[in-house]
Amino acid sequence: MYRIKFFLPLLLISRSLLAQDKPVTDSLWAMPEVQLQTVEVQSFQQQGLKKDYKKTPDLQQPVDKLLSGIKGVQMIRRGNFAWEPTIRGLSGGQINTTIDGMYVFGACTDKMDPVSSYIEPANLQTIQVGYGPGAAQHGTGIGGGFDFRLMKAMPDTAFYIKGLAGAGWETNGAATKIMGAVQAGNHNWAIGANGVFRKSGNYRMGGGKQVDFSQYTKWNGGLNATHRLGNHHQLSVAYLQDEGYDIGYPALTMDVAYAKAKIGSLSHTYSCGHHRLFRWESKVYYNFVDHAMDDTRRPSDQVPMHMDMPGDSRTAGFFTKALYRLNDKSVFTLLVNGYQNRLHAEMTMYPDQGAEMFMLTIPDAQRNMIGLQLSNQYDLFPFWNMEVGIRMDYVVSGIYTELGRQTLSGMHSGTTDRKQAVLNVFLQHNWRLAPNWELYAGLAKAGRAPTLQELYGFYLYNRMDAFDYLGNSALKQEQSWNVTIGTAYKREKWEVGLNGFSYFFRDYIAGARRADYSVMTIGALGVKQYTNLSGATLYGIELEAGYRPFKGLRVATTQAYTYGRDHEGAALPLISPLRSSYSMAYAYRGFRAEFSMQYQADQHHVSTEKYGERPSVGFTVLNATVGKSFTAGKHKIDLNVSMENIADVRYYEHLDIMKVYRPGRNLILHGTYNF
């Protein structure tokens, strides 16, 4: 596994260019390296053949910032906490988010708790990113997704104990953080524990004005143990708990009293490097997410009526994944997985006069999914390899309580139960035209079942367009053809990569106005119901280049542009304009420094009338980091000083809901001790 020797946050390297002598499949499925120093981002450039490794030695980077540094990933921001990731303009049900292959679903009806908000870098080892259906995915999906691989202590040849402790402080918002992790093991067993606590007050935007309701407090802890049974078998248990309290969402009308997740699993792994069946992992899991919104801290003029809005999500599931090497050239992957997810969300309203009102906003919706996926990676020739795969999901959705059925009786005629078979097929080719020049092309037929919110949501208020959204149990599955083509070229001192992609949607799911329905939320502009648009199209181009004039210095840039429109030519919402980043990084003997610039253009390609999105103004933001690692034996101290938004620019990104300004100048100190 390639490791970057100098500090370059999220440096992009084409794996197959660097490891030409090894068959691609060999290291692709290798066991993750056990380490505490870094979080690794594996970005599956198309269907898993070409992997990009990016690492950050700063373990204290929050997941939101790690994600937003990944190519093609943009974050929808509703506050200073729990950003929602999008991949190339796709989000929500269009992407799969799993933790160690486990499905977890956020409990909030207002998307305040994306799954990534329940993970901290302290318990994270790898973020795998995929850009379409592929072997890296655990379900059908159009836009790929994320798998957050948790850090696990692994048995080793001899007894070991290692750990870390860290603390961080930020001037903006007076944010503090403490974290710690410890792992111990010997030949037959290993245990690990990790925890983090972080807290922030209200931050200040560029120019110094305070952003009210941007505070948060949270802790996260993980425990795991692994026992080796013989040479090839391992049993593991893992438990993760994450609890956030008093979390402000300045872009929304309510904050969060608490957001809690409890995630547990039991897994068995068989691995035998030289056998044909060289890896086989099976897992059963359960998770519970409990979430409650809170409006009691808002000034009374912002709260026309006090409401309690709790919600919860329960998921039980399993998967079993086997890798079979037919010969040196061909590896098959078989994945069978399934889950049951139950979502409940309710709202109690307390008017100044009159009786309190109660309603279900997600009327006890349930989804059972079972899926079968088979893929093959095949080296046709030394210079030409391919991946081909098929995935079939059977998705059964319905309502599990009588009250839920009654609630929907006034909206949906007939049965609300849905059974849908969803097919994904993917094919990717990779050609090495020259030892340092690679070309790849991928084609996928993707589909996804509508989410439970899209099927059964009951007056879910969307702050972006100020509409109440109703589910539609008659929705068809959303489908698309994904096409990608790209190339990468590398010389000793420089490299460049360019790729283009498009998604051609059919039955694109979006809200359509129901003029005959009256709003439920006070102040809402109207009611929309999810419907299938006949089509939509998404195009994009991504460019990255790096130059290394001498050892230790690297200058790099990435450029990304995405364009989306629906069947009527209206701009799709939540699509970033042109984004550029430029960085110059230097590393020498444990010292590192980086200066970077983020640029985003204006976005005028919006449909205010149809999707409620307003144009946004571009920005340029400057950041700098210096760090030094001191090593003495197995002890290592890592100090990091960063300044974000050096020029104290007042800015927001296009995907920021309600255009709430982002933090102004912020000095960040991180110190970590490893042993």
Place this chain on the structure above:
Amino acid sequence: MKNYFFPVWVLLVLAGASACSHKPGDDPLPATDRHEIGSALSADQYRVTLYADSSKLFTGFNKLYIKIEDEQSSPVSDIELSLLPEMDMGMHRHGCPVNPPEYRNTSSLFEAAAVFTMPSVDGDWRIHVLLNDDTVSFPVEVHDFETKVVGSFSGLDGEKYVLSLCRPAHWNVGLNDITFTLHRQEGPFAYPEVLDAIIEMTPEMPSMGHGSPNNVHPVSIGNGYYKGVVNFTMTGDWRMHLKVSRNGTVVLEDAALDILF
């Protein structure tokens, strides 16, 4: 008030005594479903027992059940029966809309309904049961229901209308059948049913200002009843705005009745 309570008390005791004289199993009534309001003997020695769906009577629509038994305690069906509620306010008296008693073989009871237009506050209600040429009277207390489920409205056509909501045992979130009664007030004791009205129903939550979709306007199903479907998206206070038209012209612009559940 006091002089009014006394006879009810006596009647209830009498009713209890008469019930005790029955052998178990003789009574065709499922005891839990209906509540006895009163029981008395007519001059012809018929025992007249009045029941309702709950132990209390409320303003608005109340279903009433009348059991007539002969001296052998056998149910009587072939008898001329009518119902006349009367409000005595001292200075004047008036009645209220009634659905006349009809005998049901299934329950061996006469089923009727009365739409009490006011509670027993400014006067006393009595229910007169007229059988053959005899009259049995039951003083009753009509409690003010917690929401406005009945109203007397002056129509734009100069008529006076009584509109009431038939309350079901319980409301559900989502779709509910909903029934109203509509009567015209001709005189203090004359409330003919209105059969030809067109009603437009618009539910609203007054504390939030919103309505609900997919309601079905009530239509006349005979005997002054109008039946439709209402969609409650949540629990709480609901106001039914009813616009009533007759012969192509609007007679009530906004007659509102309230539901709380």
